Amino acid sequence: MRLTIASGVAAFTAALLLYPLFEGGTWFWSSLGAVLAVVAAGLVSSRLSLPAWAATLLGVAATWIYLTASFAAEKAWAVFVPTKGSVVELGRLLGVGWTDIQRFAAPVPTTDGITLLTAGGVALIAIAVDLFAARLRRAALAGLPLLALATVPATILPDPISWPAFIIAALGFVGLLIADGRERVGHWGRAVLVRRTRIAAAPSANGPRASADTSGLRLSGKRIGFAAIVLAVLVPALLPAMEPVSFFQFGVGGSGTGGRGNSISIPNPIAHLKGQLDLPERQTVLTYANNDDKPRYLRIYALDTFDGQQFGMTQPKGSPDNRTDNGPLPPPPGLTGNPKINNVQTNIQISDEVDDLKFLPLPYPPREIRVDGDWRADVSSLMVFSTRDEAAGLEYDVATSEPEPTADLLETLDGNADAVDQRYLRLPENIDPEIKDLAGKETAGATSDYDAAVKLQQFFTKTGGFTYTLRTQGHGSSALRDFLLRDRAGYCEQFAASMAVLARLVGIPSRVVIGYTGGTKIGNRWEVSTSDSHSWPELYFEGVGWLPFEPTPAGVLGQGSARVPAYTQPAPTPTNSSSAPTPGATSSTATDDALDPAERQNPRALDREAQLNSGTLPEEESMPLIAKIGIGAGALLLVLLIPAGVRLITRNRRVRTLGWKVSQPSDELTARIVSGEGTVGRHPSVAAAWAELDDILYDYGMAREPSETPRALARRLTQQYEFDAASAAAVSAIASSVERVLFARDPGRIGPLKKDLRTVRQALAATVSRGRRVRAVLLPPSTLRGLRGVGERLLDGFDLLETIRLRRTAAQKGS
Structure with a gap:
């Protein structure tokens, strides 16, 4: 019976690792009930000494009865007894749950179907653990089904498993091993307890400890188990991170962007953006070349909803009519024949090391794409994605029709909120009043929506006193307030989201885009790396459509790859240069105008983008390999x-x-x-x-x-x-x-x-x-002996637990 209970505890503690996958706690209580049903069946099997196969069948029957009572009680007879109607209902819920899992990204809502799948899966794991540990007496093999529970969040979520959940799950498995050891040794009778500690070895008042239990023979396994858990938690925390969680996983699958069937799970791009900017070394994501040889921003995700804490993305919709191999893509929203159109042909090659990339990086707005596979365009955002294919190693051609608006033209346009979906203007009702006042203050005196947008951009890049840093994190409502009203320091995510919120407050439709800046020119192609990850806002103007703005400080004092669009700058002095740059394209003239004189004259900083224009690679900012080896060797010494x-x-x-x-x-x-x-x-x-x-x-x-x-x-x-x-x-x-x-x-x-x-x-x-x-x-061996003694005394502390008894023994009562 002890093994049966220990098996149930181990299964449920391992199931706690699943908590990041769900919203709410319904799955928790349903899974607990399923495990208790399996444990009850196991206790009955142990009492009746049933064979292993019969005990397993009894566990399955108990699970079936529990799920029937929990999810199909109205179709069952007397709530518990399964009927044909309850079986059909459970089958329907299983189908609905499977569909929901394919449709939602973690954390998923705990619908009845998803809860049924979770409880049933945890019950099957508990049955397998009970079979291995209590029936076949192979407790070590019970770790395999427990490991299956741990692999689910590890492969779906980009974040590592939390250490408290890991410790609880590991203690559950160690408890199962200890219970198995006690059962095995107990078959040989009582053992003499021998310990090194004076407290445990001291004889009792009635003489030597004649009633010693078998705990002494389990001390080595117990110490190994506790020491292994401590090392598993502390060692990764003490080791330096070789590579932060990134926007795309390099060499490791399961970034969370994948999907199956006819739907796709949506990752949280904001949660991964800073990871790429923090990478210690640049890693190539893609290369591209175009017919006008100008770098361009490459869009991947367009985030259109704001819940007061962060921007999110509506589920993209791509019908068969919008497949890329069916010809031109849907027309860009809001773009008419007013502005000058620049037609560009671009060839893009994705790196083979990028895993699970389901969205194509593209210049905006794409008109036509020639690519192998089932790729479809979302009508409202023109994001191009696939539910079946991946972009790793893919080469494709894209034709874009890029508007080249002028300031004079944009002055005559407005946001025309009635012509665009209202979700691009929607804000929570609890927006801080001070933020509303800030939006009105910074756009006071604006003659048009375009003028208001330029004033907001200048607020972030020039007049507001903002600084660029990767040390700040967070995008909740308090973080937004702190960024705008107090700290005024952050990286591109905070700048893009904040400008989009302020634009909505003054009536300009906005969204946040995540992708890459233009990259570095190498030979006849532009190379885009993880350090070029970027986020920027897009604002809507009827007649031109969605236009990128750049609130992130650029140049040596900001994010070096950020570029202020030319149509938001004062008219440059006429030169012999050719036509003005397109939106999102880099421009040395625009950059020089965007920088303050102090920034341009800073002799200590490296202007990475100046090297972009010269066509040379930026100087390697990371520490040389030999220096890293030397530091590591010194630390080891x-x-x-x-x-x-x-x-x-x-x-x-x-x-x-x-x-x-x-x-x-x-x-x-x-x-x-x-x-x-x-x-x-x-x-x-x-x-x-x-x-x-x-x-x-x-x-x-x-x-x-x-x-x-x-x-x-x-x-x-x-x-x-x-x-x-x-x-x-x-x-x-x-x-x-x-x-x-x-x-x-x-x-x-x-x-x-x-x-x-x-x-x-x-x-x-x-x-x-x-x-x-x-x-x-x-x-010196003498010091190592002392250190070993300290470790032994720490582990001996666990031995004192063996002397704790909840009830006094008969001998103690008699005395």
């Missing part, structure tokens, strides 16, 4: 020298006490002298000399025998290592001082032992090899 440092500190402390006098030894001093342990500053020189001699002998491989008296030790060392007269006299002086302190009523005056100890150490060092002497200095 320092860690290895920790025992040597501890030994040196201990020796110096003892040497400082070697000149002290001693009169009468205390009980603690006597114990330390006999055991050879170290001493603290208040103990006399004899204890220090004896402890140091004991460590020297241990370091040189001449450890003192526990039963060896000081005089016998001095005689053995003198004879075995053929000490000269001075060395023999020195070791005899130390041994005599120890005996006088231990046994003499009045030890009298004892002279300094510092010189004698040094003489003995030199004599001992001369008898061992050079390698042994080097090891004694750099990796």
Whole structure:
């Protein structure tokens, strides 16, 4: 029965790892009920001594009855008994749940179908664990179905499993192993409990511990289990992160963007954007080339909904009519024949190392795409995605019809909120009044929606005192308020989201776009890397459609790859250059105008985009590989020298006490002298000399025998290592001082032992090899013995739990 209960506990603690996948707690209670049903069936099977196959069938039947009562009670007979109608209802809910799982991205709502699937899956895992552990007596193999529960969130979610949930699940499995060990040893009768701790080994008032249980034989496994859990949590936390969670996973599948069937799960792009900007090294995402040889922003996601905390993306819809191989894509919303149109042909090559990329990076607005596979365009946003194919290693051609509006043209247009979906204007009702006042203040005096948009952009890039930094995080309502009204420091996500919110507050439709900036020119192609990840707002103007704006500070004091669109800048001085750059394209003139003089003259910073225009690679900002190897080797050396440092500190402390006098030894001093342990500053020189001699002998491989008296030790060392007269006299002086302190009523005056100890150490060092002497200095065994003792005492703390009893035994009651 113990194994059955332990199996249920292990299964349920492992199921706790699933909590990030769901909204609400319905799945938790349903899963708990399913596990309890399996445990009840297992207890009945153990009571009746049923064979393994019968116990498994009983567990399945109990699960079926529980699910019927929970999800199809109205179709069942007497609530619990399954009927044809309840079976049909459960089948329907299973189908609905499977469809919902395909349709939603984590965290999913706990609908009846999803809850049924979860509870049934956890019950099957509990049945498998009970089969392996309680029926087949293979508790170690029960870890395999438990591991299946852990792999679900690990493969779906981009974030790692939380350490509290991992510890709980690991303790559940360790408890199962301990219960199995106790059952196995219990078949041999009672065992004698032997422990090193004085508390546990002390005899009782009635004599030796005749009623010892089998716990002593489980101490090694228990210690290994607890130590493994601690190391599994602490070691990854102490190691430096080689690569943060990124927008795309390189070399690792399961970024969370994948989908199956006719739907696609939507990732949280904002949650991953900062990961790419924080990557220690640039990794190539794609390369592209176009017919006008100008870099362009490449859009991937368009976030259109704002819930007061962050921007989100409506589920994209791509009908068969909007497949890319059916010809031109749907027309760009709001774009008419008013502005000049620049037709561009672009060839894009996605890196093979990008996994699970279901959306195509594209310049906006795409007109036609030639690409292999089933790729479809969302009508409202022109995002191009696939539910079946991936973009890794894909090469495709895209034709764009890019508007080239002028400031004069945009002055005559407006947002025309009636011509666009209202979701691009929708804001929560609880927006901070101070933010509303800020939007009105910064756009005061604007003559048009375009003028208001330019004023908002200048507020972020020039007049507002904002600074660019990757140290800030968060995009909730409080983070938005802090960014706009107090800190005014953040990275592109905060700038883009904040400008989009302010634009909506003044009546301009807006959305947030996530993708990449233009990249670096290498040869005849532009290379886009993870460091080019970017977010920017798009504002809607009827007649031109969606136009990108750039509130993120650009240049050396901001995000170097960000570019302020030319149509938001004052008219440049006429030059011999060709036509004005397209929206989203880089422009050295626009950038120079966007930068303050102090930014352009900053001699310490590297303007990465200036190198873009010259067609050269930016200087490698990351630390050279040889320097990283050197730092790692130095850190490893320092860690290895920790025992040597501890030994040196201990020796110096003892040497400082070697000149002290001693009169009468205390009980603690006597114990330390006999055991050879170290001493603290208040103990006399004899204890220090004896402890140091004991460590020297241990370091040189001449450890003192526990039963060896000081005089016998001095005689053995003198004879075995053929000490000269001075060395023999020195070791005899130390041994005599120890005996006088231990046994003499009045030890009298004892002279300094510092010189004698040094003489003995030199004599001992001369008898061992050079390698042994080097090891004694750099990796002293005496210090390692002390560190090992500390670890053993920490683990022995768990042994005290064995002495705790919830009820007194019969012998204790009698006494």
